[in-house]
Amino acid sequence: PAAELQKASLRLKWLPQAQFAGFYVAVAKGYYKAEGIDLTINPGGPNLLTENLVATGADMFGLSGGTDSVFAARDKGLPIVCIGVSHQITPFIFVTRKDGPVKTLQDFKGKTVTTWFTGANHVLNGMLAKEGIKPDELKIQPQQVSVTPFVDGNVDVITATYYNEFYTIQSRMPKDSLKTFVAEDYGITFPRDTLIVAEATAKEKPELVKAFLRASLKGWKDAFSDTKGAVDTVMAAAPTLDRAQQEFMLTEVKRLMTAGAAARNGIFWIDADAVKTAHDFFLKYGVISKPLDLAAAYDASFIQSIPAADRLP
Amino acid sequence: MSSPAATSLSDGRAAVRSITMPDSLRKLIRLLLGLAIAAVIWEGAVLLFGIRPYYLPRLSAILMAMAATPRAYVDGFLRTLAETLIGFASGGAFGVLMGVVFFRVRALREMVFPIFVVSQTIPVIAFGALVVLWFGNTLLAKAIIAFYLTFFPVTVNTLLGLETVDLRQVDLMRSFGASNGQLLLRLQLPTALPQIFVALRLAASLSLVGAIVGEWFGDTTGLGVLLLQAMFTENVVAIWGALLASALLGTGFYAVVAAVERRLVFWNAEQ
Amino acid sequence: MQAARLPNPGPTIEVPQAHPKPEPLLELRAINKAFGSVVALSGLHAAVAPGEFVTVVGPSGCGKSTLFNIVAGLEEPDAGGILRFEGKSCHAADLLGRVSFMPQRDLLFPWRNVVDNAILALEVEGMPRDQARAKALKMLPEFGLAGFEKQYPNQLSGGMRQRVALMRTFLFERDLMLLDEPFGALDALTRAMMQRWLLDVWQKYRRTILFITHDVDEAIFLGDRVLVMTARPGSVKLEQVVDLPRPRKPEIVTSPEFVRLKRALLDAIEEESMKSFQSSIAQEKSQ
Amino acid sequence: MQAARLPNPGPTIEVPQAHPKPEPLLELRAINKAFGSVVALSGLHAAVAPGEFVTVVGPSGCGKSTLFNIVAGLEEPDAGGILRFEGKSCHAADLLGRVSFMPQRDLLFPWRNVVDNAILALEVEGMPRDQARAKALKMLPEFGLAGFEKQYPNQLSGGMRQRVALMRTFLFERDLMLLDEPFGALDALTRAMMQRWLLDVWQKYRRTILFITHDVDEAIFLGDRVLVMTARPGSVKLEQVVDLPRPRKPEIVTSPEFVRLKRALLDAIEEESMKSFQSSIAQEKSQ
Amino acid sequence: MSRAIASPSLAVQRGILGAVLLIACWEGTARGLHLPAYVLPAVSDILVGLWSKRATLIDAAGYTLLEALVGYGLGCLIGIGLAVAIALVPALRAAILPLATAINSVPVVGYSPLILLWFGIGVSSKIVMVAMAVSFTILLSMLSGLDRVDRRAVDLMKSFGASRFGVLWRLRLPTALPLLLAGMRVSTVRSVIVAIVTEMLGAQGGLGWVIYQAVLQIDFVQVWSAIFVASAASLAFFGLIGFLERKILFWT
Ligand SMILES: Nc1ncnc2c1ncn2[C@@H]1O[C@H](COP(=O)(O)OP(=O)(O)OP(=O)(O)O)[C@@H](O)[C@H]1O
Ligand SMILES: Nc1ncnc2c1ncn2[C@@H]1O[C@H](COP(=O)(O)OP(=O)(O)OP(=O)(O)O)[C@@H](O)[C@H]1O
Ligand SMILES: [Mg+2]
Ligand SMILES: [Mg+2]
Numbered sequence A: 001p002a003a004e005l006q007k008a009s010l011r012l013k014w015l016p017q018a019q020f021a022g023f024y025v026a027v028a029k030g031y032y033k034a035e036g037i038d039l040t041i042n043p044g045g046p047n048l049l050t051e052n053l054v055a056t057g058a059d060m061f062g063l064s065g066g067t068d069s070v071f072a073a074r075d076k077g078l079p080i081v082c083i084g085v086s087h088q089i090t091p092f093i094f095v096t097r098k099d100g101p102v103k104t105l106q107d108f109k110g111k112t113v114t115t116w117f118t119g120a121n122h123v124l125n126g127m128l129a130k131e132g133i134k135p136d137e138l139k140i141q142p143q144q145v146s147v148t149p150f151v152d153g154n155v156d157v158i159t160a161t162y163y164n165e166f167y168t169i170q171s172r173m174p175k176d177s178l179k180t181f182v183a184e185d186y187g188i189t190f191p192r193d194t195l196i197v198a199e200a201t202a203k204e205k206p207e208l209v210k211a212f213l214r215a216s217l218k219g220w221k222d223a224f225s226d227t228k229g230a231v232d233t234v235m236a237a238a239p240t241l242d243r244a245q246q247e248f249m250l251t252e253v254k255r256l257m258t259a260g261a262a263a264r265n266g267i268f269w270i271d272a273d274a275v276k277t278a279h280d281f282f283l284k285y286g287v288i289s290k291p292l293d294l295a296a297a298y299d300a301s302f303i304q305s306i307p308a309a310d311r312l313p
Numbered sequence B: 001m002s003s004p005a006a007t008s009l010s011d012g013r014a015a016v017r018s019i020t021m022p023d024s025l026r027k028l029i030r031l032l033l034g035l036a037i038a039a040v041i042w043e044g045a046v047l048l049f050g051i052r053p054y055y056l057p058r059l060s061a062i063l064m065a066m067a068a069t070p071r072a073y074v075d076g077f078l079r080t081l082a083e084t085l086i087g088f089a090s091g092g093a094f095g096v097l098m099g100v101v102f103f104r105v106r107a108l109r110e111m112v113f114p115i116f117v118v119s120q121t122i123p124v125i126a127f128g129a130l131v132v133l134w135f136g137n138t139l140l141a142k143a144i145i146a147f148y149l150t151f152f153p154v155t156v157n158t159l160l161g162l163e164t165v166d167l168r169q170v171d172l173m174r175s176f177g178a179s180n181g182q183l184l185l186r187l188q189l190p191t192a193l194p195q196i197f198v199a200l201r202l203a204a205s206l207s208l209v210g211a212i213v214g215e216w217f218g219d220t221t222g223l224g225v226l227l228l229q230a231m232f233t234e235n236v237v238a239i240w241g242a243l244l245a246s247a248l249l250g251t252g253f254y255a256v257v258a259a260v261e262r263r264l265v266f267w268n269a270e271q
Numbered sequence C, D: 001m002q003a004a005r006l007p008n009p010g011p012t013i014e015v016p017q018a019h020p021k022p023e024p025l026l027e028l029r030a031i032n033k034a035f036g037s038v039v040a041l042s043g044l045h046a047a048v049a050p051g052e053f054v055t056v057v058g059p060s061g062c063g064k065s066t067l068f069n070i071v072a073g074l075e076e077p078d079a080g081g082i083l084r085f086e087g088k089s090c091h092a093a094d095l096l097g098r099v100s101f102m103p104q105r106d107l108l109f110p111w112r113n114v115v116d117n118a119i120l121a122l123e124v125e126g127m128p129r130d131q132a133r134a135k136a137l138k139m140l141p142e143f144g145l146a147g148f149e150k151q152y153p154n155q156l157s158g159g160m161r162q163r164v165a166l167m168r169t170f171l172f173e174r175d176l177m178l179l180d181e182p183f184g185a186l187d188a189l190t191r192a193m194m195q196r197w198l199l200d201v202w203q204k205y206r207r208t209i210l211f212i213t214h215d216v217d218e219a220i221f222l223g224d225r226v227l228v229m230t231a232r233p234g235s236v237k238l239e240q241v242v243d244l245p246r247p248r249k250p251e252i253v254t255s256p257e258f259v260r261l262k263r264a265l266l267d268a269i270e271e272e273s274m275k276s277f278q279s280s281i282a283q284e285k286s287q
Numbered sequence E: 001m002s003r004a005i006a007s008p009s010l011a012v013q014r015g016i017l018g019a020v021l022l023i024a025c026w027e028g029t030a031r032g033l034h035l036p037a038y039v040l041p042a043v044s045d046i047l048v049g050l051w052s053k054r055a056t057l058i059d060a061a062g063y064t065l066l067e068a069l070v071g072y073g074l075g076c077l078i079g080i081g082l083a084v085a086i087a088l089v090p091a092l093r094a095a096i097l098p099l100a101t102a103i104n105s106v107p108v109v110g111y112s113p114l115i116l117l118w119f120g121i122g123v124s125s126k127i128v129m130v131a132m133a134v135s136f137t138i139l140l141s142m143l144s145g146l147d148r149v150d151r152r153a154v155d156l157m158k159s160f161g162a163s164r165f166g167v168l169w170r171l172r173l174p175t176a177l178p179l180l181l182a183g184m185r186v187s188t189v190r191s192v193i194v195a196i197v198t199e200m201l202g203a204q205g206g207l208g209w210v211i212y213q214a215v216l217q218i219d220f221v222q223v224w225s226a227i228f229v230a231s232a233a234s235l236a237f238f239g240l241i242g243f244l245e246r247k248i249l250f251w252t
Helices: A018-028 A050-055 A067-075 A120-130 A165-172 A199-204 A206-225 A227-237 A243-257 A261-265 A272-284 B003-049 B059-068 B070-104 B106-119 B124-135 B139-163 B167-175 B180-215 B223-232 B236-264 C064-071 C114-118 C120-125 C129-143 C158-171 C188-205 C216-222 C250-254 C256-286 D064-071 D114-118 D120-125 D129-143 D158-171 D188-205 D216-222 D250-254 D256-286 E002-006 E008-032 E043-052 E054-088 E091-105 E108-119 E123-147 E151-159 E164-200 E207-216 E220-248
Strands: A006-011 A037-042 A061-066 A080-087 A092-097 A112-115 A139-142 A157-161 A178-182 A192-198 C026-035 C038-048 C053-057 C082-085 C100-102 C176-180 C208-212 C225-229 C236-241 D026-035 D038-048 D053-057 D082-085 D100-102 D176-180 D208-212 D225-229 D236-241
Touching (some): A006 A050, A018 A037, A018 A227, A018 A243, A050 A061, A050 A067, A050 A192, A061 A067, A061 A080, A067 A080, A067 A272, A080 A199, A080 A206, A080 A243, A092 A120, A112 A120, A157 A165, A165 A178, A165 A243, A192 A206, A199 A206, A206 A227, B003 B059, B059 B236, B070 B106, B070 B139, B070 B180, B070 B236, B106 E220, B124 B139, B124 E164, B139 B180, B167 B180, B180 B236, B180 C120, B180 E108, B223 B236, B223 E108, B236 E091, B236 E108, C038 C064, C038 C236, C053 C216, C064 C208, C114 C120, C114 C129, C114 C158, C120 C129, C120 C158, C188 C216, C225 C256, C250 D256, C256 D250, D026 D064, D038 D064, D038 D236, D053 D216, D064 D176, D064 D208, D100 D158, D100 E151, D114 D120, D114 D158, D120 D158, D120 E164, D129 D158, D129 D188, D158 D176, D188 D216, D216 D250, D236 D256, D250 D256, E043 E054, E043 E220, E054 E091, E054 E123, E054 E164, E054 E220, E091 E123, E108 E123, E108 E164, E123 E164, E164 E207, E164 E220, E207 E220
Parallel strands (some): A006 A037, A006 A061, A112 A157, C053 C208, C053 C225, C100 C176, D053 D208, D053 D225
Antiparallel strands (some): A061 A192, A080 A192, A092 A157, C026 C038, C026 C082, C225 C236, D026 D082, D225 D236
């Protein structure tokens, strides 16, 4: 009965797109309602911070930036808890031209590299550190919205997500003319797209959190099995999107969400080892000021309480 | 207003219309012609100079893209229009009110007016997140940003307009035994009206800015949303689509305000 | 008609017993008014009988408008002076709403048409609009405005605007009317028309009128009595009774009697105007 | 002095042979000017001799300013009329920069001080500023402006502003000066001062002056000859030679000779002004 | 106006009182309700933060002001130039004015994606945006200023034999100055805001960039510090032009 539905909202980390298809599918198919939740999906955007909105109670659930932003938020004293991790492996890659001067990571030195300062910069720094390169040895610039400077040859290395910019670049130049640098090749992983709730929610409404996870999982599994239908659902919310790109995106997102530990333990699995590695890295490079209580920041109990069969893709 | 004035107004209107109708028709034709020429130049220049579509797409491509998903643009247009209107109306009303209050209570004006000025030096986009925090993800939140951008010029101009009131006219009214309220309604506000409308025309554009920027903070419909989405998916055609739609909204709203101004401030128009 | 009272040397004149009428409508005694260090009026005495048409002339800046502002209730005179209206001593502010005042310039409201401008004072009094309009419409022909009721001020000539302003003043039916250079902005020819017309209307309604002008011909042509004011600080320098018969024809301005009166007034004015001209140059120079 | 030419019935008058001087400085024959359907001037004839002071009166809207605009070169008359200046037939536009023109109101530039306002025309002519300023400074005392050279217009009284505007016109040394109601905005007393002063200056420099006014007293007091214009469409209704001796004293306005002239002029004006008053009402009504 | 000048000290006192009351309210609310910094930091915290980050903030303010000033100057030149062109060649009016109005009715932020695309995320895109925002205001105010000229004064100049340019230089430009300067004063604040807003969409430095970064780092004290600096900078700019205005327009 509608009267008993609990109102709740999910704040995305970005604008509506197939990156979030599972949540839209779950809403469209009534999975949240079936769990007693009347869920509204609120898009994110530049200058909006999911962690902030969740911490203040403006939104009940959030899909936040990533492990790095969860750490930063906890470090600043924001009372949020991570209840699940979407992208099990680093979604960013660094792209250069195959015929260009950059052949190895060492070649980054002295070159113009653009990246986002929203987390991708940490990935870059991490990779450089593994190779013993100091950030000031290259020209790191903030990356603008457009990939045009890279396509035009004004930039040597550009940051891209597998599912978005990489697609745009490929639509402008052939895939085999590109060379990519992947974080995992350098032994680091930054899981991203974390689901978060306020500490109070986690403590006072654990059943609601579990219900939310169950419904979301169902939505995602449906999205993965019927990508066309899922893209339809997303495009109902954002009709001006480019369908081909969204389909590509969903395929890539599926790969990211089912990689690593998720292949064994299911979607939204919190890989404690990966989290710990990232934490130590951030601590070492001063991104966070003090060691954090990881058990308090990442509460795997909710996702673990759901039967493995429901979690596995 | 009772009937005689009403008839007089409509008489005047009918007369004006009969004189200006061919003129306005000619203006409309000239406008359409101008638009057509601009469209041809645009289309031609892109083809002729081979401008790459991600710098400047062809107009026809943009229009076709808009026609492909008309609902998105119509919904966005209406939503943004609603936010703009609410922000404009509340900002205009509040602006006039504050103008009157500041005019009447000098001490308050000296205390608060500088703060108003400072408030206008704050970039909205920086505290847009706070608006979402305080007012949620609602239409209200957008309208408040539109309001915030709108009220200040209206306050300033209302105050300016009220201060241009001829003191001799005030004395005349007082010699008739007029109360403060009568003075305000019958003399001061009508005198300030032309100035107020100058600000309202400006506010028409500003309230649209407010609505669009407001939509950048996590909204789902609106021209601002379309613009942002297009921007971050690097969909240049869609950027132009959103831009054309907001140009239509902005010009239309501005024209409506200007038309209302011509109707209400009829005595100023003929100079 | 009263006997001519010839030039009086002192600036202060004892008025009361000179008037045969028992009770002046308005009486001012020893009125002073200073604005900061500028003394506008000093020891001004004057009285106006009911139904009288009194004209006031004097150099620019001598305090004529200040005098009117006091009588209209807009400005309080300095302490010490006596202001009597309808036989009762009162404060200036008590006069607000009790005299009909037409300031320099027509001051029509551009957003009101002729009728609505004319009924402004009635509206302020609280009369319903329809009733006020009906009243004004009946008066239009007399003011030469028949058929113009729907026009807006910017569609009227200067002379017509003045007549609308006068009609507004007339509709505010008070015993005393103050007209501050009502024809100041008009050219001489329209002005002559308006003067004759005003006399007609006045003769019909017989209100008491106090009328400021810069034009000596106008002052003589219209008035029962001309008050000449001194240079600032203003007081009454000369009261000249105008014993020309009424109704007065335009030709009267070249009659020997008119010319004689004009000579007497011009001499008095000349003297004052020289004073004020000199002092104004001195003052401007010192700024 | 020329003999008095008395009222001439027709609106068009044959002028040439009436002037003893061989060559008029300015001559207008059969000048017409229409603005759309409004005919401002129709069949206007007039001539001005060198050194003459001619005053022009006429009802409001009869085309006086239009006439001046034509003579100043700002407006072309309609085809058919003849315009002669310094004996040569010419177009109005040829007169641009050749007569010194003072429009109604002073039109001082508020951002220029007294001297810089006065030298405006010289600057336009291309004279170096220093030289122009030196020239103006020498003239200041004569215009009663000594010591005021650095003042800005908003620091001046109305009379002083008019004198600055006149000085600007005088400094633009052209044989013909056009003054369009230069004292229109002044009160009667300041105005009287300015008139006497203008006569002094004119007697010294002896420029030819064409002077519009609404004030008949002023027209007679100043002019060698008064042109009375008809109601619109404007033409010359009457040329009245003023045979009063110069220099003229203020008292002259009450002399019998003056009063006689005034009577004659007023009658002519009265007639025209009645016409224009009626037609203006009719016209306004028809709009 | 004249009344305001009559008692400046009282006005200033009241202004200061108003500011003090506002700050006290703010401080009281933030401290009294124990609001976390990400909701509303206390003024004192902001000032402390401002002081500790002063070097960064001053650098950023310099960067932003540079963009704002250059864009402002460029915008003024374009606006004045177009207005003067229209004044000299009236035929241009029908071509320029409708286009300007149409372009102007789209919010400046609407163009930002294209401008960023065309001019990159460096300083030049900010300058272009500021110049665009400023030039329209200036064009419109300058034009209404030039149009306000008294026809009779133009006739006077013509009767002196002045050319079209002579009339423009000696009469129309000075006549237009008051409105132009009023437009310029209003544009100061807008220029800074537009620079900041554009920086927030992508930049290599500046207050907008600082604000953007600080939001990401959940450092709201820094966000507010940057806003304080931005306000101070706009106010100073506003005051400077206002001061120049009073100096230049001595005759009003
Ligand atoms: N509110 C005021 N504050 C200061 N001074 C004033 C005020 N009102 C009038 N004055 C001064 O008082 C004097 C008399 O002014 P008033 O207006 O009464 O003169 P007036 O005789 O009506 O002049 P005019 O013929 O020019 O209308 C002038 O010097 C004027 O400057
Ligand atoms: N540019 C114009 N366009 C249309 N009509 C005009 C124009 N200039 C003057 N007129 C008309 O020509 C007539 C004569 O005008 P003009 O200004 O010459 O009168 P005037 O005698 O100077 O009047 P006043 O004494 O009021 O100054 C008027 O009816 C006026 O409306
Ligand atoms: Mg006065
Ligand atoms: Mg004229």
